Amino acid sequence: MKPRPSFPARLDTSNDQAKPKALLGATRVVTPQTSMRGAAPTPLASPTGVGLDSSAVRKRMVQKLAEQGVQDNVVLDAMGRIERHRFVDSALVNQAYEDTSLPIGLGQTISKPNVVARMIALLREAPGLQAAPMGRVLEIGTGCGYQAAVLSLVAREVYSMERLRGLHDKAKENLRPMRLPNLHLMFGDGMLGYPKGAPYSAIIAAAGGEAVPQAWIDQLAMGGRIVAPMQTTAGQQALVVIDKTPQGLQQSLLEAVHFVPLKSGIA
Numbered sequence: 001m002k003p004r005p006s007f008p009a010r011l012d013t014s015n016d017q018a019k020p021k022a023l024l025g026a027t028r029v030v031t032p033q034t035s036m037r038g039a040a041p042t043p044l045a046s047p048t049g050v051g052l053d054s055s056a057v058r059k060r061m062v063q064k065l066a067e068q069g070v071q072d073n074v075v076l077d078a079m080g081r082i083e084r085h086r087f088v089d090s091a092l093v094n095q096a097y098e099d100t101s102l103p104i105g106l107g108q109t110i111s112k113p114n115v116v117a118r119m120i121a122l123l124r125e126a127p128g129l130q131a132a133p134m135g136r137v138l139e140i141g142t143g144c145g146y147q148a149a150v151l152s153l154v155a156r157e158v159y160s161m162e163r164l165r166g167l168h169d170k171a172k173e174n175l176r177p178m179r180l181p182n183l184h185l186m187f188g189d190g191m192l193g194y195p196k197g198a199p200y201s202a203i204i205a206a207a208g209g210e211a212v213p214q215a216w217i218d219q220l221a222m223g224g225r226i227v228a229p230m231q232t233t234a235g236q237q238a239l240v241v242i243d244k245t246p247q248g249l250q251q252s253l254l255e256a257v258h259f260v261p262l263k264s265g266i267a
């Protein structure tokens with residue numbers, strides 16, 4: 001067996017990732033007009049010579065995802081490009097490429113890589129979406145912004161909503177250096193969707209409620225797909241897939257999952 005690459009050998013935070021914590025208190029609602037725009041389009045340029053090489057561990061994570069059944073190369077490639085360690089607290093960086101959820105503050109968690117990859121792959125499998133790359137995608141529950149970053153590599157435009165101001169601001173800070181011009185972060189109640197960006201090819205939720213809100217169905221384009229965790233009658237959570245077809249809505253219930261609750265209102 002090959003020795004497992006360890007990470008991080010040394011974490012140098014002297015590059016653009018040094019996080020100005022004081023900014024966390026700053027609040028500004030980012031609209032699609034202002035978000036992430038104005039920055040030079042140099043997406044995902046990796047800093048070189050900063051003593052940080054996470055590519056080996058990330059490659060291993062991607063291999064593991066493939067072994068676990070993620071077959072979509074576009075998703076695997078995106079998972080290999082987004083540096084997950086940049087989205088977790090410095091005390092947790094050595095766990096950033098484990099297949100585990102991790103705390104991101106305010107009682108919320110970053111989803112397991114396997115679940116992120118699985119849900120995005122499910123979106124891409126929608127019968128109505130297969131002919132073209134995904135158009136506009138709405139994500140409910142930005143959290144630390146990790147999944148939003150992965151989505152931005154596989155969709156034309158991504159609108160991501162977060163109801164907790166502290167996490168919305170944290171995601172902005174995490175994502176700013178990555179310069180993803182097609183990713184728009186919104187502060188607001190995602191249970192209402194985001195009508196201004198509608199209709200969406202795909203809607204993905206990172207928080208689970210008792211039902212899929214009608215607003216999401218209304219804002220979904222014909223041929224589009226929703227993938228979300230939802231409470232089942234047994235009081236557990238499972239992934240639900242809803243397709244909007246000319247024949248009506250088609251819903252399927254998939255495997256059990258464990259997401260934080262979908263809540264209404266902002267805080």
Ligand code: SAH
Pocket residue numbers: 104108109110111140141142143144145146147148161162163164167188189190191206207260261262263264265
């Ligand atoms: N995709 C995230 C996962 C974050 S956990 C990541 O990659 O880190 C789910 C997030 O959903 C939490 O931050 C929670 O605050 C948020 N959330 C719950 N209900 C919401 C709602 N109605 N609107 C927007 N965000 C919501």
